[in-house]
Amino acid sequence: MNEKNITEVVFLEVKSGAGKNLNDQEKRLRDAIRAGRVRWEEFDV
16 A cells, blocks of 8 residues: 555465365355456545
8 A cells, every 4th residue: 555556456365275165155256256346435433
């Protein structure tokens, strides 16, 4: 966040061992990101 020009945001799923495959929830999240169904929201209390 110290950069003045942010050109990309990366969501990274780290897998290891027997859990290398994505579960159904992770697949849905991946698909939503790939389809561009991502937005920014702020909540001020």
